[in-house]
Amino acid sequence: MAAYSPGVSWRDRRNHGLNDRVLLAVIDALCPHEEPFDFDATSDVLGELKSFLPFLPGALRLGLPAGLALLEFSGLLLPQPRGSGRQRFTRADRDSRRRTLEAWLHGGGIREAMVAGLKALSLLCFYQHPSAQASLGIDWQARADKLTLERARLLAAVASQ
Amino acid sequence: MSTGVSEQNLLPPEYSLAYPNVESGLDLAPRLSSPRVYHADAVVVGSGAGGAPVAARLRDAGLDVLLLEEGGLYRTADFVTDPLESARRMYRDAGTSLILGQPPITFAEGRCVGGSTVINGGMSWRTPGRVLQHWDRKLGLDGCDEKSMQGWFEQAERILTPETQHPETIGKPLALFADAARRKGWDPVDNQRNMHRCMGLNNCAFGCPTGAKRSMLVTEIPRALAAGAKLVTNARVDRVLKHRRRVAGVAGSFVDLHGRRQGRFEVRARLVVLAAGARNPPGLLLRSRLRGPMTGRGLHVHPNAKVVGLFDQPLDSWVGTHQAHQVHRFMDEGILMAAAGVPPGILAAGIPGLGEEHGRLMARYNHMLTAGCLVEDSGQGRVRLGPDRRPLMTFKLSSRDLEVLHRGVRLLAEGVFEAGAERVLLPFADLPLLESADELEKIDQRPRSPQGLELMTVHIMGSCRMAVEERHGPCDPWGRVRGIEGLAVADASVIPSPVGLNPMQSIVALALRNCERWIEGFKRQGGNGAVHPS
Numbered sequence: 001m002a003a004y005s006p007g008v009s010w011r012d013r014r015n016h017g018l019n020d021r022v023l024l025a026v027i028d029a030l031c032p033h034e035e036p037f038d039f040d041a042t043s044d045v046l047g048e049l050k051s052f053l054p055f056l057p058g059a060l061r062l063g064l065p066a067g068l069a070l071l072e073f074s075g076l077l078l079p080q081p082r083g084s085g086r087q088r089f090t091r092a093d094r095d096s097r098r099r100t101l102e103a104w105l106h107g108g109g110i111r112e113a114m115v116a117g118l119k120a121l122s123l124l125c126f127y128q129h130p131s132a133q134a135s136l137g138i139d140w141q142a143r144a145d146k147l148t149l150e151r152a153r154l155l156a157a158v159a160s161q
Numbered sequence: 162m163s164t165g166v167s168e169q170n171l172l173p174p175e176y177s178l179a180y181p182n183v184e185s186g187l188d189l190a191p192r193l194s195s196p197r198v199y200h201a202d203a204v205v206v207g208s209g210a211g212g213a214p215v216a217a218r219l220r221d222a223g224l225d226v227l228l229l230e231e232g233g234l235y236r237t238a239d240f241v242t243d244p245l246e247s248a249r250r251m252y253r254d255a256g257t258s259l260i261l262g263q264p265p266i267t268f269a270e271g272r273c274v275g276g277s278t279v280i281n282g283g284m285s286w287r288t289p290g291r292v293l294q295h296w297d298r299k300l301g302l303d304g305c306d307e308k309s310m311q312g313w314f315e316q317a318e319r320i321l322t323p324e325t326q327h328p329e330t331i332g333k334p335l336a337l338f339a340d341a342a343r344r345k346g347w348d349p350v351d352n353q354r355n356m357h358r359c360m361g362l363n364n365c366a367f368g369c370p371t372g373a374k375r376s377m378l379v380t381e382i383p384r385a386l387a388a389g390a391k392l393v394t395n396a397r398v399d400r401v402l403k404h405r406r407r408v409a410g411v412a413g414s415f416v417d418l419h420g421r422r423q424g425r426f427e428v429r430a431r432l433v434v435l436a437a438g439a440r441n442p443p444g445l446l447l448r449s450r451l452r453g454p455m456t457g458r459g460l461h462v463h464p465n466a467k468v469v470g471l472f473d474q475p476l477d478s479w480v481g482t483h484q485a486h487q488v489h490r491f492m493d494e495g496i497l498m499a500a501a502g503v504p505p506g507i508l509a510a511g512i513p514g515l516g517e518e519h520g521r522l523m524a525r526y527n528h529m530l531t532a533g534c535l536v537e538d539s540g541q542g543r544v545r546l547g548p549d550r551r552p553l554m555t556f557k558l559s560s561r562d563l564e565v566l567h568r569g570v571r572l573l574a575e576g577v578f579e580a581g582a583e584r585v586l587l588p589f590a591d592l593p594l595l596e597s598a599d600e601l602e603k604i605d606q607r608p609r610s611p612q613g614l615e616l617m618t619v620h621i622m623g624s625c626r627m628a629v630e631e632r633h634g635p636c637d638p639w640g641r642v643r644g645i646e647g648l649a650v651a652d653a654s655v656i657p658s659p660v661g662l663n664p665m666q667s668i669v670a671l672a673l674r675n676c677e678r679w680i681e682g683f684k685r686q687g688g689n690g691a692v693h694p695s
Contacts (some may be wrong), residue, residue: 004663031520032517032519033516034517036524052247052255054226055255056252056254057547060257060259060548061548108612109444116510120662121509124245125245126509127505127508127523128245131380131596135524136479136505136526136527138479138505140364140504141241141243143480144242146361147371148360149359152173153171155358156171
């Protein structure tokens, strides 16, 4: 199984710093890839997720790079879940990365908080992606436009009576 | 429908509201070589449920009022349906705030003109009688009994204009839950929300583009501005200025969307009202060396847990309003329940599993019914200053809270199965799914551990509470900070104990009640005249 989603090329990988490469690998592991979500949104999700990072409370913002570095090298430094080899996170296959993230997610402490936060942000960005919304049959903006006009008509009718 | 009105550019009236007397700190900052200095009789810090009505009342009373807001001004026409964009613009920390503890609790509050009233669900309920009785009889807060508060609630309702939802706009999941609650004898009540002709879009949490929500953005703020109050946006207050034992104003920074400082300002005023949500006034007091023994202590958070029912039939879960009914039947036990419409991105964080496992569940989003319970907590939290000198919140669930949360989750799961769910997802990492109603007992059998419990909240309160004695709260029974003249608090910080339901109307009513006293005091002391900060 590929370590990255098909849309992220080796060139992209070389061009990303360590934080981005770990985040890409995290997003790729957290998000689904099968029908009806069989589209590539990993880079888009990374872009959206990174736009949230400057807003994080100070301690989280400063601690995240260290947390991502620990995640990257945890395969070499820490005992791993069954079935995961001793390798860097970004070089592990998707299933191994998921096992690592699951272990962190239920491990308590700061590691749990970091992966829970990354899960929340990644999945928020993924399921609000236009392709995911289309897969779910959702068009919130069109409904907003329709209901705004309907309310305007309703109030205008009341006012004209 | 033909109205006889031209439909060209037809928009709801909220689109044409005027916002005069507004200055953006971001526009000013590049031109400043020294701090900008404002003079006013009163400065109100925060423009939400407490700050906006107070600013309007102070202006009505003839005071020269300056309203400061850390966020930007987003008008009805600016609202979008993209939660990501909305969170970045209008939420503090873009919605990533946490209350630290076991478990950590996710927390969201507004940071925009109108504050959290712009991004809340609009639930508008009077403080329950038993809570008012507790404040009056047990805590000795005169003027907080039901009879005395009646007039303040009526005034709050004239601002909030609560309505119930039109049945055609409710949506299938919420209707199913209400029917199930009726069958179980829980007597669900129609939700009171501050709205006018809500169309059921369910964009409440990201600003209402239909204009239906009666947030402070479309009520008290334009009213105060039209009457002559001044509003400065992107202005974060860093500390309170004082001279001896009297307040002299505030000092702060103009900040961009990320909170980065772009320039400085000072406001000289004889009356300073802090109304920036229950996390911020204690932080400001602590940073300003105005610490009392209870400043920041006594934080309550109304922890919320949710369950998600998975149905065989499609429910079109994205269609319909945010919340249409509440179950008040168990409020004496500290449990308030409601079904709610939740967008997929927001819901996703609480769905178990990763990757394909998660995707298979989320693919059934339109077959989901989400219901939540709010717990009137008895644990105690605290706001203190973090390493970056910003307010940091902590909260520890009490054993009673854990018991009540489990009871609430059990009731929710019962209700959702009664509504016809095939399976129910739970907020427990170690018990994520019930395959049938026969498994409900597993909730009762779960150890009452906070570990693996997924909680969130949008209600925090009590961090600068009103109390008769200083050892119980830093504010006196009229919201005035002890030990310094001319400084008051007008947000959820002053609420003396958790209210057990949505606190917006409690905040408005208490702010109006207390504001009258501040106006009397201001006039008694001779009104205008600058105080120079030491």
